[in-house]
Amino acid sequence: MIRPPGAVPESEFLARCIACGACMKACPTRALQPCTIEDGAQRLFTPRLVPRVGACDDKCHLCGHVCPTGAIRALPLEEKKYVKVGTAVIDRHRCLSWQQNKECLVCDEVCPYNAIEARVVDTVKDRYKVPVVFEDYCTGCGLCEYHCPIADSAAIQVYRFGEKRLSRGEYLSARQKQMIQDRRTHSDAAHLSVEAPSAGFTSDAAAQSPAAPDAQAAPQSNLPSGFTP
Amino acid sequence: MGGTGGDWGVRVLRKVRIASQSVFLVLFSASVFLLAVHPTGYSWPSHWFLRLNPLVALVTEVAARSVILPLLIMGLATAVLTVLFGRFFCGFVCPLGTCIDLSDRFLLNRSYNEQRRPPRYFQRIKYVVLVMVLVVALFGATLPLVLDPVSILTRISTLVAFPFIRVAGSDAAAVLQSTGLESFSRLGVSVPQFYGSWLAALFFLLVVAGGPWDKRFWCQYVCPSGAMFAVLSRFSLWRRHVVAEGCNQCKRCFRACPTRAIEDKKVEKTSVAECIECGLCVSLKDTCTRFELGRQPGADVVGADVRRRHVLGGLLAGFALVPMYRSNAIARRDLTGR
Numbered sequence: 001m002i003r004p005p006g007a008v009p010e011s012e013f014l015a016r017c018i019a020c021g022a023c024m025k026a027c028p029t030r031a032l033q034p035c036t037i038e039d040g041a042q043r044l045f046t047p048r049l050v051p052r053v054g055a056c057d058d059k060c061h062l063c064g065h066v067c068p069t070g071a072i073r074a075l076p077l078e079e080k081k082y083v084k085v086g087t088a089v090i091d092r093h094r095c096l097s098w099q100q101n102k103e104c105l106v107c108d109e110v111c112p113y114n115a116i117e118a119r120v121v122d123t124v125k126d127r128y129k130v131p132v133v134f135e136d137y138c139t140g141c142g143l144c145e146y147h148c149p150i151a152d153s154a155a156i157q158v159y160r161f162g163e164k165r166l167s168r169g170e171y172l173s174a175r176q177k178q179m180i181q182d183r184r185t186h187s188d189a190a191h192l193s194v195e196a197p198s199a200g201f202t203s204d205a206a207a208q209s210p211a212a213p214d215a216q217a218a219p220q221s222n223l224p225s226g227f228t229p
Numbered sequence: 230m231g232g233t234g235g236d237w238g239v240r241v242l243r244k245v246r247i248a249s250q251s252v253f254l255v256l257f258s259a260s261v262f263l264l265a266v267h268p269t270g271y272s273w274p275s276h277w278f279l280r281l282n283p284l285v286a287l288v289t290e291v292a293a294r295s296v297i298l299p300l301l302i303m304g305l306a307t308a309v310l311t312v313l314f315g316r317f318f319c320g321f322v323c324p325l326g327t328c329i330d331l332s333d334r335f336l337l338n339r340s341y342n343e344q345r346r347p348p349r350y351f352q353r354i355k356y357v358v359l360v361m362v363l364v365v366a367l368f369g370a371t372l373p374l375v376l377d378p379v380s381i382l383t384r385i386s387t388l389v390a391f392p393f394i395r396v397a398g399s400d401a402a403a404v405l406q407s408t409g410l411e412s413f414s415r416l417g418v419s420v421p422q423f424y425g426s427w428l429a430a431l432f433f434l435l436v437v438a439g440g441p442w443d444k445r446f447w448c449q450y451v452c453p454s455g456a457m458f459a460v461l462s463r464f465s466l467w468r469r470h471v472v473a474e475g476c477n478q479c480k481r482c483f484r485a486c487p488t489r490a491i492e493d494k495k496v497e498k499t500s501v502a503e504c505i506e507c508g509l510c511v512s513l514k515d516t517c518t519r520f521e522l523g524r525q526p527g528a529d530v531v532g533a534d535v536r537r538r539h540v541l542g543g544l545l546a547g548f549a550l551v552p553m554y555r556s557n558a559i560a561r562r563d564l565t566g567r
Contacts, residue, residue, distance in 0.1 A: 011369060015292035018374040020279050021387035024423065026264040034388060036425035041554035042372045045384060045429065053424075066264050068276035069289045069371075070297055 001039055002049040002140060002160055004032055005056060005083040006064040006073040009165045016071035019045035023063035023072055029054030031142065032063060047072075049085060051142020051158050056085070058112040058141060073168075081113075082172045082180065086140030087162040088115070088133050094155040097130040098123050107131050107144035107156050114184045116144060135162060137183055242508035242520055249321040250330070257324040257379075261386045279379050281322070283308040284359075284457040288366040288374055308461055315465035316458045319448055320505035325378035329437055329445055333487075337440030346443050349489055351450050352503060356535045359456035360543020361550065368551045376453055381436060388429040392422035444487035448505065456533075459502035463532035466522050469504060471497040475517035482510035482518055495529065502533035 004023060007013050024032045024047055031054035035043040047063070049056060061080040064072040075083065088107070096104040101123060108116040108131045115138035116131050123130055133156070140158045148154030164171055172180070260275040279285065286304025290297055307318060319326050333341070362373040374380055439446020448455045469490075476496065483491045490503035491510065510518050 012293055015294075015369045015371060016289050016297075018279070018285055018289065018371050018377060018380050019384065020377075020380040021384040021429075022261075022264055022276055022279065025261055025383070025387035025391065030422065033424045034384075034426075034429070036428060041557045042370055044372070045375060045425070050424070062264075062271065065271050066276055068279035069285070069300060 001035065001043075002051075002086045002142075002158060002163070003165070004047050004049055004063045004072050005080055005085050005139070006061070006075045007047075007085075007165055008071060008073065008167045012167060013071050013165075014042055014046070016069045017046045018069055018071075020068065021045065021047075022066045022068065023047045026062040026066045027054070028060060028062070029057055031056050049140075049142065049158075051145035052154060053146075055143040055146040056139075056141040058139075058143075079170060081139070082177055084139050084162055084164045084171075086142075086158040086160045087135050088138050088140065088142070088144050088156050088158050090131060090133060091155045091157065092124070094150055095130070096150070096155070097128060099125075101125050101128045103129075104149065105129070105131055106147050106149055110143045110147045111138075112141065112143060113137050113139055115139070131156070137180060138162075242506075242511050246321055246506070246508055250327040253322050254324050254327045257382065258386070261383060261391070277303065278324070279383060280304065281307050281318070282377060282379055282454050283311070283461070284362070284454045285374060285377055285380070287457075288362060289371055291363070291366040292369050292371050294369075311458050311461040311465070313465060314467040314506075315462040315501055316455070316505045317467070318458055319452075319455055320507045323378050323448075323454075325382045325436070326445065326448055326505070328382065329440075329447055332437045333440045333444050337437070340441035341444070342441070345441065346489075347450065352489070353534060353536070353539050354450050355452055355456035355459070356533065356539040357542040357546060358451060359453045359460075360540050361546040362453045364544055364547025365550055367547075370551070370554075372554060373453070373550075375432075376451065378447075378452055378454055381433065384429055385433045388423045388426040389433065392426060396422065445505070449488050449503070459533045460535065462501050462504075465501055466524065467506070467520060468501060468524070468530065469499045469506075469510065469518060470521050471518050472516065473497070477517075485509045492531075498529035498531060500531040500534075502531065 003010070003013065004027075008016065019034075021034065024030075024034060031049050031051065032047040033050040033053060034045045035048050037044065039046075039048070058081065059077065061075055061077050064074040064080075067074070090098065090107075092098040096102040105118050108118050115134050115136075117134065118129050119132045120127060120129050121132075140160075140163065142158045144156045145154040145158050148156050257278055260273070260278055263273045264275045280300050280303040283304035286297070286300040289300060311318060358373075358376065362376070365373050375384075436447045439450070443449060478496065480493070480496055483493055483496050486509060487507060488503045488505055490500040490505075492498040492500075506520065508520065511520060
């Protein structure tokens with residue numbers, strides 16, 4: 001179960017949330033849904049993020065601003081961009097690209113945080129261009145899960161691991177934010193180079209930090225060089 | 230307001246109450262509606278209604294073990310007003326109370342029967358609920374605040390009422406589209422709504438379903454916020470007074486009172502804990518009863534009748550509820566909190 005962005009740590013959340021549903025009313029994408037009985041009696045009617053119904057919009061931070069009791073923090077939009085509510089995980093056995101080697105990069109295209117890259121790798125069948133999630137940039141907004149064309153549950157789903165919930169203070173240091181922001185804005189070019197998406201990205205990263213020796217040696221590395229989360 | 234000997238508190242009180250209830254119901258609906266409209270969602274303080282309730286302030290602050298300033302300020306303001314003016318919140322402000330009034334008046338009024346009224350001591354169930362809510366709050370959970378009236382109505386508006394309007398609207402638009410009018414095509418966008426809205430709807434039905442048994446069933450017997458206001462209003466200055474020389478013991482006020490705040494045997498006696506100041510007793514006859522500020526010597530007033538057994542019952546219920554809801558198995562493993 002994923003909580004809305006800015007939700008305070010779970011024990012405090014349960015001590016604050018009065019299950020009024022104001023956040024669900026405010027949510028423009030219907031991403032916030034009430035917990036029903038399967039989430040435990042104490043969570044009845046408290047909000048959870050259900051990306052398959054709607055994704056958390058990257059330009060919206062309304063839920064925190066309407067919460068009467070501070071169970072969801074009223075974060076500025078600038079801060080909300082760095083709040084991680086979960087991590088997207090690709091189900092490779094159901095993904096069109098990974099399993100069936102069909103041309104589909106919908107999740108990559110819709111990701112507003114540039115956390116999904118197209119990479120040419122050895123799949124179960126052939127070498128093929130497939131989406132790969134970079135966990136450190138993923139906020140768990142769920143746009144990928146929402147737009148995934150697979151029927152029923154999506155082939156990319158957001159799970160709660162990696163979520164960060166704080167009662168106060170900023171979610172990341174200025175340096176971490178800067179690095180994430182660089183990545184989110186820079187590697188757009190990689191998306192455009194359809195022929196060799198990974199090559200475009202790697203050279204870009206290498207240009208930023210030429211000191212990193214392994215940048216060119218290991219183009220399949222999951223992290224851009226010089227980045228240690 | 231004080232010492233209104235003339236016509237003021239007579240029929241006016243009821244009109245003022247109806248006006249106040251209408252205004253607050255409209256304000257509430259507007260607030261909930263404006264939550265989801267882009268610029269006002271940020272600027273319009275749509276959560277002020279939820280913050281009005283001192284029980285919400287008390288329970289969340291005890292449960293979270295921290296001071297939540299906006300809650301504290303607004304809750305205290307309402308608490309002070311309740312100490313001065315009694316359960317005005319229930320009678321004049323509470324939007325759920327207004328909804329129950331409307332359903333009692335227009336939906337369920339045919340099935341209402343005096344004979345079926347529960348015994349009067351059932352009214353003290355709400356004190357048991359109140360103690361239970363506070364006990365659970367000590368264990369760090371606001372779970373029983375699902376019973377808070379403003380919370381109930383916000384939830385219903387969110388999960389049931391507004392989605393219903395939306396879907397009904399888009400269905401109507403689909404019908405209009407089938408007539409070939411292109412201009413309606415934009416209205417026909419139906420978005421998925423909410424999980425578990427049936428559960429919320431069921432909950433709300435239970436709240437208003439007391440109508441056939443009693444007026445304001447929920448407020449009289451269950452509502453923990455009502456219990457809180459009842460306790461706070463013990464020494465309220467704004468009270469019902471019976472003019473001794475005007476009273477001929479006709480007992481119409483006793484029969485008119487929706488919450489049975491007036492004693493059968495002694496109509497001068499008012500239970501301030503139950504009185505929601507609706508003014509139905511006043512509007513019957515202008516010479517015998519009025520609402521006035523200040524205490525008259527010899528005025529008979531009964532406060533919240535909380536006995537030891539209610540507190541014990543509440544403690545027991547609270548202590549039983551905590552392990553009960555915690556022992557609930559959750560399919561998704563929970564590592565960060567309970």
